[in-house]
Amino acid sequence: MRDQEPAAGHPGRRLSTKETAELLGVKPETVYAYVSRGQLGSRREPGGRGSTFDAEQVQALARRNRRESEGSSGGGDLSVRTRLTLIEKDRFSFRGVDAVELAERHSFEEVAEWLWTGRLSPGITFTAPAAAVTAARRAAGALPEHAGPTDRLRVAAVAAAAADPLRFDLSPDAVLGTARGLVPTLVAALPPFPRSHRDTGPMAHRLWARLSGREADEASLHALDTALGLLVDHDLAVSTLAVRLAASARAHPYAAVSAGLGVIEGPLHGAASGLAHRLLLDVLDQGTAAPVIADELRAGRRIPGLGHRLYPGEDPRARALFALLKDVPGAGPALAAARDIVATTARHTPLHANVDLALAVLTASSGMAATAGETIFAVARTAGWIAHAMEEYGERPLRIRPSGHYVGPKPPLPLPE
Incomplete structure (x- = not known):
């Protein structure tokens, strides 16, 4: 974390591509893939050399990714049995x-x-x-x-x-x-x-x-x-x-x-x-x-x-x-x-x-x-x-x-x- 910047959860906090990738546990290329899919917004700061990302949005995406990978229990079936389409x-x-x-x-x-x-x-x-x-x-x-x-x-x-x-x-x-x-x-x-x-x-x-x-x-x-x-x-x-x-x-x-x-x-x-x-x-x-x-x-x-x-x-x-x-x-x-x-x-x-x-x-x-x-x-x-x-x-x-x-x-x- 850079000096004299608000904590990650502070409103207005911007993360670099490297920080965003580390928080999400992915490669920097994947960060831009999230941007292209509309899952993350990016902004190029005046005079900056790279894109920055809203910390709260990044953390929300990280939480969502964790929930999807860990699954969820109770309340009914979340997996849907189908004989129609297989993608692999x-x-x-x-x-x-x-x-x-x-x-x-x-x-x-x-x-x-x-x-x-x-x-x-x-x-x-x-x-x-x-x-x-x-x-x-x-x-x-x-x-x-x-x-x-x-x-x-x-x-x-x-x-x-x-x-x-x-x-x-x-x-x-x-x-x-x-x-x-x-x-x-x-x-x-x-x-x-x-x-x-x-x-x-x-x-x-x-x-x-x-x-x-x-x-x-x-x-x-x-x-x-x-x-x-x-x-x-x-x-x-x-x-x-x-x-x-x-x-x-x-x-x-x-x-x-x-x-x-x-x-x-x-x-x-x-x-x-x-x-x-x-x-x-x-x-x-x-x-x-x-x-x-x-x-x-x-x-x-x-x-x-x-x-x-x-x-x-x-x-x-x-x-x-x-x-x-x-x-x-x-x-x-x-x-x-x-x-x-x-x-x-x-x-x-x-x-x-x-x-x-x-x-x-x-x-x-x-x-x-x-x-x-x-x-x-x-x-x-x-x-x-x-x-x-x-x-x-x-x-x-x-x-x-x-x-x-x-x-x-x-x-x-x-x-x-």
């Missing part, structure tokens, strides 16, 4: 099958069916119930013009639920029927571009007509379809945990999906691809990543599209998408910009591109809005959420009940005046 050694699988190979070789609908049933159904398509589509479009159409796609999806899910009198039937066959109808209903609730109104055929084709005003080529459609398949599930992401909590309380599938949709708008989850999209456009506009990265860091913002807590190496979803994007007409400049972002940032922080950056290349090079990546994520993950809900319906109700760690004043206190 920079690879992930769906029901034991390599997820990347599955998404590359099969349509999004086929991947979803595999996740739901453990059976492959070649050529399967999903059909939205007419009553659900009418209700969803009416509800979504009543939103203000500035409402985003995720707003429309949330409202559409609620409206579709109200139109389904059988929504409370939680038997496996009933939930499977709901799943096959809800995914296309959500897509149908999104406004299409004037040139196209496709509500039949593969889901990737229907979704493209609502994300881009350009005619789709086969390479672009294959990239979008593969992205949907890759994003179907990713173990217990925060939105998936919300879905399982809802399903544990026996909320119907529409309500469980609504719980997931309520979580994904955070910049550290479903909305991350939109931040990467805007970053990518800035780099394309400037012609180089260096000034853009400098501006982000100067503003104290994390660099989106880099690093993933579950993958020390490269995100396999990003690797698969980047390979496909090489064949997409017009994607060359965005791919080069993405490589420039990674190379520029890697001078100090050894982070790889994640799926958000790859998704941003697809959306930016296809003339889509910055919100398109979040829409793709939400539509894909809806299938995974329902798979987790189906699993949870087979478990003991309300089994996921962690205990709070109370840190407030010790009772009894006198009643307030």
